[in-house]
Amino acid sequence: MKKYYKLIKEIHLHTGLFISPFILIFSISALILNHNFIDWQEDWQKWSFSVNDKVDQTVKFDLPDPDQTKLEYAKDILKEINIEGEISNIFGDSLNMIIPVTKPGYRISIKANLINGIAYIHSEQTNLWKKMIWLHKMPGPHNANIRGNWINTKYWSSLVDFSVICLFFSSISGVILWYYFKNERRIGLISLVIGFLSFVSLVIGLTV
Numbered sequence: 001m002k003k004y005y006k007l008i009k010e011i012h013l014h015t016g017l018f019i020s021p022f023i024l025i026f027s028i029s030a031l032i033l034n035h036n037f038i039d040w041q042e043d044w045q046k047w048s049f050s051v052n053d054k055v056d057q058t059v060k061f062d063l064p065d066p067d068q069t070k071l072e073y074a075k076d077i078l079k080e081i082n083i084e085g086e087i088s089n090i091f092g093d094s095l096n097m098i099i100p101v102t103k104p105g106y107r108i109s110i111k112a113n114l115i116n117g118i119a120y121i122h123s124e125q126t127n128l129w130k131k132m133i134w135l136h137k138m139p140g141p142h143n144a145n146i147r148g149n150w151i152n153t154k155y156w157s158s159l160v161d162f163s164v165i166c167l168f169f170s171s172i173s174g175v176i177l178w179y180y181f182k183n184e185r186r187i188g189l190i191s192l193v194i195g196f197l198s199f200v201s202l203v204i205g206l207t208v
Contacts, residue, residue, distance in 0.1 A: 005177075008177060012174060018166060022160065025136065032129055047109065049091075050122050051109040056122050058118055058121070059082075061118075062080060064076035073097070078101065081110070083110065085101035085106070086101065086102050086152075087100070089143060095114060096112065096114060102138075103150070105126055106123055108122070138156060138157070139156070
């Protein structure tokens with residue numbers, strides 16, 4: 001294993017540098033979510049239908065092909081009115097379709113009239129903290145049947161998966177490198193044991 005020491009060290013270093021921005025994003029946003037530093041939750045349902053009270057613009061669109069799923073229909077409408085983002089949900093009936101759309105920096109509520117082909121749009125800008133929270137929560141476990149419907153959300157999801165793999169490798173390689181630093185073994189072992197016991201106590205506390 002010693003002959004691979006330098007290679008492992010180099011990969012460990014550069015992998016750590018690659019994932020450091022992701023760790024910062026998730027760490028800071030986790031603190032915001034955990035300690036409720038900002039009102040990130042708000043009334044999501046009220047915002048989704050905010051277009052009923054606030055309209056920033058109206059756009060005419062051609063009615064899409066009705067022989068498709070609600071998601072495909074909603075995506076066609078967004079394409080027609082030139083709006084991009086992650087569709088959070090789809091509400092409505094045969095007369096109107098409400099499409100809440102989110103992306104870093106913006107949240108947009110669209111009310112599409114399915115009779116006359118007019119889209120009523122209300123958009124709001126979000127601050128830096130909410131941008132980070134969006135990245136933390138997306139694509140997320142909610143609405144599994146429609147989530148990841150925006151190409152950038154899919155890209156972000158794949159990038160996060162790759163970062164997690166890199167973090168896993170960085171952790172394993174860190175343990176290997178620590179093993180070869182003989183003068184650091186004792187303090188390293190203490191830290192490793194404390195971390196392991198903290199994890200075990202957390203799991204036990206949550207399951208009891």
